[in-house]
Amino acid sequence: MIGAEGTLAFIAEAVLNTIPDYAFKMTGMLYFETPEMACQSILLLKESGAEALEFMDRASLRSVENMAGIPGIVRLLPAKASAILTEYQADTESELLTKWENAIGVIEGLPLIHDHDFTLDPDRQAALWKIRKGMYPSVAGMRNSGTAMLLEDLTFPVERLGEAIKDVRDMFEKYDYENGIIFGHAKDGNLHFCISQHFDTDEQIERFRKFNDELFDLVLGKYDGALKAEHGTGRAVAPYVEAEWGKEAYGIMLKLKKLVDPENLLNPNVILSNNKNEHVQNLKSLPVVEEEVDKCVECGFCENRCPSRDFTMTPRQRIGIRRALQRLKKEKRWTYTTRFQRIMSLMAWILVP
Ligand code: SF4
Structure with missing residues (x-):
């Protein structure tokens, strides 16, 4: 089996070992002048014991700043500001407070542009997580009618995340994706970005193809990163799987596929495809309805x-x-x-x- 799409088989039953949802949490938002400054703090915060480090760029924050319950500071941030939602977790209150005492020195040494607002209060914690979780639906709801919402799922080395964010943002400008937002699980170097895209003209599809080619070259060539971190590869990344994994590994995947699915019945062209245009063909248009x-x-x-x-x-x-x-x-x-x-x-x- 590879990925989540049933390329070689399907999962009929599974038992999952879940990670614990700790009872005690200390949650706060850290605001920085630029994405680079925010990302330079990630390794320090990770070493201080943070369980969650969620990065959000200015465009992401702007997408939720008028939602009910969002702290007023979000509306007043400078143009390139970025935030990291930081959470420490533990099994007991005393364990959490010990962790927090060790972390506070690190946090106070960071180049923050606003006082941190760490809290033990579950309601305030929920309001902070609402910022992070509200982004995708908010941007999706604001996009132009008839456009599809694309969510990418890239991984970069954590120590180069700031540089990578700048490169991705430059590409948004170059290809005119002015409504793009960047957020993600910074602790693991996993970045998501959302852009909206029309698929109803050849020009729009060509723009999408060029953007993807350049983006995936950037991720693999410049950063030795990964094209998918937590979501499936699907058709959108299928033409790039060989470039990511190399000829030999890809050859093994093809042989394995042939062995278990000789007639290519299971999800043909998902993940494993010889069609280099798989990602720009049979695209589903979203016609305007109401x-x-x-x-x-x-x-x-x-x-x-x-x-x-x-x-x-x-x-x-x-x-x-x-x-x-x-x-x-x-x-x-x-x-x-x-x-x-x-x-x-x-x-x-x-x-x-
Ligand atoms: S599928 Fe459409 S209607 Fe259903 S939750 Fe998602 S956006 Fe809303």
Whole structure:
């Protein structure tokens, strides 16, 4: 098995050894003048015993600064400011306080542009985590109608993270992704960024291809980093897997795939693909439907929560259908006959258990 996509097999049952959710936590936000200054502090904070170090650039912070409960300082930060959400955790209160006493000297020696606000209060801790967790939905909700939301998942050496963030931001400017935000699990050198992208013209797709080629060259060539850290490789990275792992390792992956799946039935072209254009073909366009529908990024978080999921469709499925209808209308394939046929098959799908 490789990755999460069932390229060689699927997982029918699994037992997971989870990491502990410690009962006692000390959480605070550290603000820095620039991303480089923030990233220079990561190794020190890691050595001071921090369990969580979540980096956020100015654009990420701007995306949530007007949400309820976000500290007022976020709105007043300078143009290139960055923040690191820092958390110390322990099994007992005394263990936590010992950890904290050791860490405070390190924190007070950092070039912060605002007093730190560490707290033991679960409500204030939740408000700080809301900043970090609210970014993706907030940026997704603000993007232009008809654009797809792309979330990248790169890894750089921790000591070069600041330099890498600057390079990625320069690429946003070069390729006109002016709404891009960068955040991530800085402790492990794992950066995410979100950009929005139209896929309905050849020019837009070509821009995306050039951006990806240059980005992945940067990650592999300049930083010897990884193209995926915690999410699946999918089709988007398939053309670059050989460059990342080398000819020999890639050859072994292909042989293994052939051995277990000789007819290439399991997720063809996901992760392992000879098609160098796999990432720019068969892209799903997101046609404009209406304001509420257009906000959906098809993340699927509503799938297992929606109360209607067991007797009809989930919000994502309803939205998927409305988008499909819009695509057909655009292609002028939404005739009276197809309308009748599709409505009948939709009704059958909903009504027949
Ligand atoms: S898939 Fe569901 S949860 Fe995700 S954006 Fe769409 S409606 Fe919201």
